[in-house]
Amino acid sequence: xxxxxxxxxxxxxxxxxxxTMLLPIGCSVYFREGDFKALLLSLVITSATGALxxxxxxxxxxxxxxTHKEGFxxxxxxxxxxxxxxxxxxxxxxxxxxxxxxxxxxxxxFTTTGATVITxxxxxxxxxxxxxxxxxxxxxxxxxxxxxAILPILGVGGMQLYRAELPGPVKDKLKxxxxxxxxxxxxxxxxxxxxxxxxxxxxxxxxxxxxxxxFTTMATGGFSTSDSSIAHFHSAYIxxxxxxxxxxxxxxxxxxxxxxxxNFKTFFRNRELRFFLALALVGMILITINLRLNFxxxxxxxxxxxxxxxxxxxxxxxxTTDNFANWPALSKIILLLLMFAGGSAGSTGGGIKCLRILLxxxxxxGELYRLVHPHAVTTVKLGKEIVSAEIMGxxxxxxxxxxxxxxxxxxxMSLLGLDMMTAFSSVAxxxxxxxxxxxxxxxxxxxxxxxxxxxxxxxFCMLVGRLEIYTVIxxxxxxxxxx
Amino acid sequence: xxxxxxxxxxxxxxxxxxxTMLLPIGCSVYFREGDFKALLLSLVITSATGALxxxxxxxxxxxxxxTHKEGFxxxxxxxxxxxxxxxxxxxxxxxxxxxxxxxxxxxxxFTTTGATVITxxxxxxxxxxxxxxxxxxxxxxxxxxxxxAILPILGVGGMQLYRAELPGPVKDKLKxxxxxxxxxxxxxxxxxxxxxxxxxxxxxxxxxxxxxxxFTTMATGGFSTSDSSIAHFHSAYIxxxxxxxxxxxxxxxxxxxxxxxxNFKTFFRNRELRFFLALALVGMILITINLRLNFxxxxxxxxxxxxxxxxxxxxxxxxTTDNFANWPALSKIILLLLMFAGGSAGSTGGGIKCLRILLxxxxxxGELYRLVHPHAVTTVKLGKEIVSAEIMGxxxxxxxxxxxxxxxxxxxMSLLGLDMMTAFSSVAxxxxxxxxxxxxxxxxxxxxxxxxxxxxxxxFCMLVGRLEIYTVIxxxxxxxxxx
Numbered sequence: 001x002x003x004x005x006x007x008x009x010x011x012x013x014x015x016x017x018x019x020t021m022l023l024p025i026g027c028s029v030y031f032r033e034g035d036f037k038a039l040l041l042s043l044v045i046t047s048a049t050g051a052l053x054x055x056x057x058x059x060x061x062x063x064x065x066x067t068h069k070e071g072f073x074x075x076x077x078x079x080x081x082x083x084x085x086x087x088x089x090x091x092x093x094x095x096x097x098x099x100x101x102x103x104x105x106x107x108x109x110f111t112t113t114g115a116t117v118i119t120x121x122x123x124x125x126x127x128x129x130x131x132x133x134x135x136x137x138x139x140x141x142x143x144x145x146x147x148x149a150i151l152p153i154l155g156v157g158g159m160q161l162y163r164a165e166l167p168g169p170v171k172d173k174l175k176x177x178x179x180x181x182x183x184x185x186x187x188x189x190x191x192x193x194x195x196x197x198x199x200x201x202x203x204x205x206x207x208x209x210x211x212x213x214x215f216t217t218m219a220t221g222g223f224s225t226s227d228s229s230i231a232h233f234h235s236a237y238i239x240x241x242x243x244x245x246x247x248x249x250x251x252x253x254x255x256x257x258x259x260x261x262x263n264f265k266t267f268f269r270n271r272e273l274r275f276f277l278a279l280a281l282v283g284m285i286l287i288t289i290n291l292r293l294n295f296x297x298x299x300x301x302x303x304x305x306x307x308x309x310x311x312x313x314x315x316x317x318x319x320t321t322d323n324f325a326n327w328p329a330l331s332k333i334i335l336l337l338l339m340f341a342g343g344s345a346g347s348t349g350g351g352i353k354c355l356r357i358l359l360x361x362x363x364x365x366g367e368l369y370r371l372v373h374p375h376a377v378t379t380v381k382l383g384k385e386i387v388s389a390e391i392m393g394x395x396x397x398x399x400x401x402x403x404x405x406x407x408x409x410x411x412x413m414s415l416l417g418l419d420m421m422t423a424f425s426s427v428a429x430x431x432x433x434x435x436x437x438x439x440x441x442x443x444x445x446x447x448x449x450x451x452x453x454x455x456x457x458x459x460f461c462m463l464v465g466r467l468e469i470y471t472v473i474x475x476x477x478x479x480x481x482x483x
Numbered sequence: 484x485x486x487x488x489x490x491x492x493x494x495x496x497x498x499x500x501x502x503t504m505l506l507p508i509g510c511s512v513y514f515r516e517g518d519f520k521a522l523l524l525s526l527v528i529t530s531a532t533g534a535l536x537x538x539x540x541x542x543x544x545x546x547x548x549x550t551h552k553e554g555f556x557x558x559x560x561x562x563x564x565x566x567x568x569x570x571x572x573x574x575x576x577x578x579x580x581x582x583x584x585x586x587x588x589x590x591x592x593f594t595t596t597g598a599t600v601i602t603x604x605x606x607x608x609x610x611x612x613x614x615x616x617x618x619x620x621x622x623x624x625x626x627x628x629x630x631x632a633i634l635p636i637l638g639v640g641g642m643q644l645y646r647a648e649l650p651g652p653v654k655d656k657l658k659x660x661x662x663x664x665x666x667x668x669x670x671x672x673x674x675x676x677x678x679x680x681x682x683x684x685x686x687x688x689x690x691x692x693x694x695x696x697x698f699t700t701m702a703t704g705g706f707s708t709s710d711s712s713i714a715h716f717h718s719a720y721i722x723x724x725x726x727x728x729x730x731x732x733x734x735x736x737x738x739x740x741x742x743x744x745x746n747f748k749t750f751f752r753n754r755e756l757r758f759f760l761a762l763a764l765v766g767m768i769l770i771t772i773n774l775r776l777n778f779x780x781x782x783x784x785x786x787x788x789x790x791x792x793x794x795x796x797x798x799x800x801x802x803t804t805d806n807f808a809n810w811p812a813l814s815k816i817i818l819l820l821l822m823f824a825g826g827s828a829g830s831t832g833g834g835i836k837c838l839r840i841l842l843x844x845x846x847x848x849g850e851l852y853r854l855v856h857p858h859a860v861t862t863v864k865l866g867k868e869i870v871s872a873e874i875m876g877x878x879x880x881x882x883x884x885x886x887x888x889x890x891x892x893x894x895x896m897s898l899l900g901l902d903m904m905t906a907f908s909s910v911a912x913x914x915x916x917x918x919x920x921x922x923x924x925x926x927x928x929x930x931x932x933x934x935x936x937x938x939x940x941x942x943f944c945m946l947v948g949r950l951e952i953y954t955v956i957x958x959x960x961x962x963x964x965x966x
Contacts, residue, residue, distance in 0.1 A: 068857060155857055329897035329906055337890060360883050367880025371957045374551060374638055389872055396879050397850025400843050407820060414812040423812055474854045 004057045005066070006074055011053025013078055014085060018047030023134060024089070027208070028127025035125040038093035046085040069480065071154050075146060076472050079463055082138075083107035089131050095124050100455050104447065107459040109135030111466035112143065112348055114222025114318035114435030115458065117448045121227050126208055132223050133212035137193070140219025140348040141186060143466065144253045148346045149181040156470045157398035158356060158391050159345065161382070188256045193218045196245045203238045217245045220348045222318030222435040229443070230308070231321040239304055239321060243311045247280065250315030250343035271383050276314070276344050276354040283310040283338055287331045294328045306331075314338040316350040318435025325442035332438065336425070339432045350433030350465055352402055356395050359387060363396075401469045406431055409461050416451045426450065430458040431465035487540045488549070489557055494536025496561055497568060501530030506617060507572070510691070511610025518608040521576035529568040552963065554637050558629060559955050562946055565621075566590035572614050578607050583938050587930065590942040592618030594949035595626065595831055597705025597801035597918030598941065600931045604710050609691055615706050616695035620676070623702030623831040624669060626949065627736045631829045632664040639953045640881035641839060641874050642828065644865070671739045676701045679728045686721045700728045703831045705801030705918040712926070713791070714804045722787055722804060726794045730763065733798030733826035754866050759797070759827050759837040766793040766821055770814045777811045789814075797821040799833040801918025808925035815921065819908070822915045833916030833948055835885055839878050842870060846879075884952045889914055892944050899934045909933065913941040914948035 021043040028036045066074070086109060087102035089095075096102045101117045108115045109132055118124060124132075151159040193214050200210035209225050216223045226232035230242060248256070251273055258266040267273070287306035288299075296302045305322050312319045313335045324335055342351015359380055366378040380387045406427050413423035418440065425437030426447070436443040440450070450458065464472045474480055504526040511519045549557070569592060570585035572578075579585045584600045591598045592615055601607060607615075634642040676697050683693035692708050699706045709715035713725060731739070734756055741749040750756070770789035771782075779785045788805050795802045796818045807818055825834015842863055849861040863870045889910050896906035901923065908920030909930070919926040923933070933941065947955045957963055 069855070072854070155854060329901060329903045330894065332903055333894060333897050333906065360879075361887070363876070364880050364883040364887065365960075367877055368884070368953065368957050368960050369962055370877075371555070371638060371953055372552070372960070372962050389876075392876075393846070393872075394850055394853075396843075397847050400847040401851070404844070404847065411813065411816060414816050418812060420812045420815055423816065470851065470854055474851050477848075477851050477855070479852055479855050 001067075001069060001073070002059060005059035006070055006077070007053050007057035008059055009074055010077055010081060011050045011055070011057065014050030014081060015047045015054060016050070017082055017085060017138075018043045018045075018050060020134060020138060021046070021089070021131065024127045024131035027130045028125065031126040033125035033127065035089070035093050035127040039089050039127050039131065041092050042085070042088035045088060049085070068154055071150065072471055072474055072480075075150065075467060076463070076475055079110060079142070079467060082110045082135075082142075083459070083463075086110060086131075086135050089128055093125070093128055095128055098452070100452050101448075104455045104459050105132070106135060107462050108430075108435070109133075109221070109223065110139040110142070111433055111462040112136050112139045112219040112221040112316075112350070113430055113433040113462045113466070114216065115430055115441070115447050115462070116223065116435070117446055117450075117455070119227075119446050119448050121225060129225055130208070130212060133215040133221075133225075136219040136221030136223055137215035139466070140221065140249070141189060143219075143348055144185050144189060144346065145178070145182040147468070148185060148252075148254055149178045151468060151471070153178075154471070155394070157468050158359070158395035159468070160394065161355070161387065161391050184257060185253050188253055188260060189218065191260070192245070192248060192256065196241065199241045199245075200238065203233075203235055203241060205233065205238065213242065214245075217242055217317065217319075218249050218348065220246060220249045220315045220317040220343060220350070220433075222312070224319065229320045236304060239308050242319060243308050246311045246315045246317045246319070247277075249317070250276065250311075250347045250349040252344045252346035253348075254346055255344075269383070272344050272355040272358060275358045279338070279341060279354065280310055280314050283314065283334050287327075287334055290328055290330045295331075309335065310338065313434065314341060314349075314351075315343045315347070316432050316434045318429075320436060320443040323442060323444045325438050325444070336428065336438075339428050339434050339437075342432055350431075352399065352432075355382075356398060358382075359392065359395055360399060363392060398469055401473055402431070402465075405461065405464055405469065405473070409457055412457050413454055416454050418450070418454065426454070426458060427461055430461040433462060433465050484550075484552060484556070485542060488542040489553055489560070490536050490540035491542055492557055493560055493564060494533045494538070494540065497533030497564060498530050498537060499533070500565055500568060500621075501526045501528075501533060503617060503621060504529065504572070504614065507610045507614035510613045511608065514609040516608035516610065518572070518576050518610040522572050522610050522614065524575050525568070525571035528571060532568070551637055554633065555954055555957055555963075558633065558950060559946070559958055562593060562625070562950060565593045565618075565625075566942070566946075569593060569614075569618050572611050576608070576611055578611055581935070583935050584931075587938045587942050588615070589618060590945050591913075591918070592616075592704070592706065593622040593625070594916050594945040595619050595622045595702040595704040595799075595833070596913055596916040596945045596949070597699065598913055598924070598930050598945070599706065599918070600929055600933075600938070602710075602929050602931050604708060612708055613691070613695060616698040616704075616708075619702040619704030619706055620698035622949075623704065623732070624672060626702075626831055627668050627672060627829065628661070628665040630951070631668060631735075631737055632661045634951060634954070636661075637954070638877070640951050641842070641878035642951070643877070644838070644870065644874050667740060668736050671736055671743060672701065674743070675728070675731060675739065679724065682724045682728075683721065686716075686718055686724060688716065688721065692716075696725065697728075700725055700800065700802075701732050701831065703729060703732045703798045703800040703826060703833070703916075705795070707802065712803045719787060722791050725802060726791050729794045729798045729800045729802070730760075732800070733759065733794075733830045733832040735827045735829035736831075737829055738827075752866070755827050755838040755841060758841045762821070762824060762837065763793055763797050766797065766817050770810075770817055773811055773814045778814075792818065793821065796917060797824060797832075797834075798826045798830070799915050799917045801912075803919060803926040806925060806927045808921050808927070819911065819921075822911050822917050822920075825915055835882065835915075838865075839881060841865075842875065842878055843882060846875060881952055884956055885914070885948075888944065888947055888952065888956070892940055895940055896937055899937050901933070901937065909937070909941060910944055913944040916945060916948050 025039045083106045086106035090102040197210050197214040212225050255267050284307040288303045292302040308321050341357050342353050343349015345353040345355045362380045370378045409427040410424045422439030426441045429437035508522045566589045570589035573585040680693050680697040695708050738750050767790040771786045775782050775785040791804050824840050825836050826832015828836040828838045845863045853861045892910040893907045905922030909924045912920035
């Protein structure tokens with residue numbers, strides 16, 4: 001493990017992270033609400049620390065290649081550092097009382113979770129709020145590149161599949177380097193963000209609100225500039241725009257690249273995309289009917305609210321236009337299931353990911369088939385491509401680790417005195433990077449009331465979920481640290 | 484598919500099933516409570532139908548071998564017929580008002596679940612109650628032979644492992660035929676049952692209660708002769724005896740055979756046994772501490788009640804000495820998790836089974852290991868034996884089918900208007916063959932209030948869970964019925 005080299009890279013990362021605070025600083029200059037100092041100081045501390053690390057830990061020239069292990073450490077440490085330094089604006093301004101609260105909020109940002117401990121958003125200055133939204137957008141940028149360009153190389157959780165499955169930046173090997181892949185994906189991310197920003201402006205949202213909500217929609221983050229989330233805007237147009245863009249952000253960004261480069265066939269033939277949209281559609285229809293029959297008296301309203309919520313939950317965004325914790329049991333169970341499914345791999349969505357769910361279901365059916373034809377060789381296929389046993393093993397491993405972390409964290413949360421539903425759903429909503437859950441953390445509440453120790457546990461869940469479980473958990477096994 | 488042959492075999496099965504009613508008939512003669520006629524008529528109908536089928540559908544001599552497919556049909560149809568004819572005593576006596584209730588109770592018996600729709604047990608005559616307990620004991624007999632002698636041949640859900648893993652009747656091939664294996668296992672079953680019966684008598688239980696509770700303990704069934712289950716007896720001795728015998732019944736009966744034939748090493752070295760006991764022990768300790776700190780003021784009482792309940796839930800028996808639905812969240816979550824774990828494979832316990840959970844966890848860890856050593860060949864081992872990829876695939880398939888049936892059934896139950904907790908836990912408690920759950924089906928309640936349609940769904944869950952999922956679900960795929 002070349003600690004020097006790792007610190008060098010992380011130093012550069014922190015330096016640039018600090019610079020991104022220029023945007024909220026500009027905002028605070030415009031609004032003049034007293035958050036300028038806190039933001040500027042945060043920038044200086046972050047970038048100065050980064051620069052110090054960068055120059056102090058210079059690796060020798062021959063050490064510039066990275067090992068697998070170093071890759072895991074850099075990714076995990078990078079996200080933790082981002083959360084730690086990203087909490088500075090909240091702390092220095094005094095928006096949140098303790099470090100654990102600020103860290104939780106910041107981790108919730110960079111992991112694009114959207115779970116918040118801020119109980120009165122109206123009391124927070126615009127600069128800080130813009131930083132809060134920006135952390136999600138930056139986290140989304142990070143996650144796209146991580147999942148499409150880095151994890152496949154590290155061999156994490158079936159992400160290896162991407163190289164074979166997906167055309168575009170990875171497969172055709174025209175742009176094989178991580179940096180180039182990142183550049184292409186970020187251009188796509190910025191283009192789609194710009195379109196949403198303009199569409200929201202058309203809906204009558206202010207520039208500030210449009211920008212914040214674009215940041216948090218595209219990252220499937222879910223932070224809003226109002227305590228009542230998107231319900232605040234009372235606009236069917238805005239609901240519709242955000243519904244569409246949440247779904248867009250829940251699709252693999254490689255596919256968006258295909259679409260933007262005119263490769264429609266690749267886009268529409270993609271199995272995961274079809275499965276993702278089918279799941280969302282079935283969820284929307286079932287919940288619309290359930291709400292119409294047992295909750296609202298208006299069909300259009302039922303559809304509008306159901307489709308928004310399904311898009312928000314399956315993509316793990318977490319925006320709300322109604323408190324779904326009050327809905328009938330069927331709707332709640334569907335939402336809970338969608339929380340586990342999550343978006344597509346290679347999107348900014350969290351959860352287990354549709355690709356894995358699809359392959360797991362195919363595997364289950366294949367085993368039934370084998371009982372009927374005991375001597376048949378059954379393999380799992382995705383389209384025409386056979387998914388290797390190794391990749392399936394990796395996906396099963398992911399699945400069981402995801403469930404295991406959920407179970408252990410739920411036990412610890414219940415040990416802190418939380419009721420069953422709060423303990424379970426707070427974990428499900430953070431490891432899945434969703435945000436709101438049920439019980440004490442329902443859409444009408446925040447995570448402020450969770451005990452301090454619980455906030456640390458949930459921050460860990462957000463990190464583990466966001467980095468595809470393996471990346472973090474592998475650091476916890478003794479084998480990793482053996483020479 | 485040789486329908487004639489199948490009917491012939493099922494006819495013989497029904498004939499003997501009818502004869503088992505002689506025991507409750509003897510009981511009703513002794514107690515003279517007016518259930519004699521109903522029981523006798525049930526015997527006649529069952530055995531006569533059986534005899535008719537047996538003689539009417541005689542296969543030709545050359546057709547006496549069975550195919551895989553016929554095996555699945557016989558097992559599933561056998562259990563459904565047992566439940567249907569087993570419901571006659573309840574119906575003919577009038578103990579339960581409708582066929583669905585009687586079928587539910589009978590299915591709950593033969594699947595050793597223990598979920599009941601009888602709200603006032605004191606009003607039911609002894610003969611009928613003995614039949615109710617006997618159905619569980621017979622179901623237990625069925626399941627031991629099914630899981631150790633039949634499913635491994637059919638290649639179901641990793642049960643193939645048994646042939647390699649377990650010594651005793653299967654591996655050494657001294658007694659390879661199903662009939663011989665069955666005879667050996669049943670002797671073991673009867674011996675252990677006899678010991679429990681005698682020990683319960685020593686505890687001051689009546690002969691009737693001792694017999695009934697022996698039947699339902701050994702089958703990990705959980706039917707009791709009192710509405711308040713084992714709490715009725717107010718005896719630490721009885722609690723202890725039943726705790727030990729529940730755990731005993733949750734152990735693979737091949738291992739008991741090893742132990743009885745002096746093969747101690749095989750018994751104590753068995754990995755699944757160790758894992759099962761470790762899980763039970765950890766559960767007991769955690770719940771004892773949780774109850775002592777937050778529920779009872781007495782350490783001994785906490786331990787007594789916690790250890791009884793953990794043994795009851797992990798073995799999927801379902802006896803209770805306290806309403807665990809009122810316990811603190813941590814204890815409830817542990818119990819819910821143990822419901823999914825279940826007993827050992829080859830025992831009378833239900834659930835996913837400890838063997839599968841153990842291998843699934845090992846697989847998860849193996850995948851982490853592979854990230855650290857990307858070029859290492861990682862295999863899952865049980866003791867010194869390598870578990871083949873095929874068996875692992877079969878186990879994963881089992882796991883996902885188990886979860887899928889749970890999810891789909893929960894959705895349907897919630898559609899019937901049940902709350903989330905009742906919908907989920909009624910399904911978990913029936914597919915796992917446990918009995919009591921949370922919400923409307925907690926230990927203080929019965930399944931009587933569940934809507935009719937829900938009772939059918941839950942009866943299906945009991946069947947699917949008991950027959951190791953695959954055996955039933957495979958009949959539902961079109962591929963099975965294609966020539």
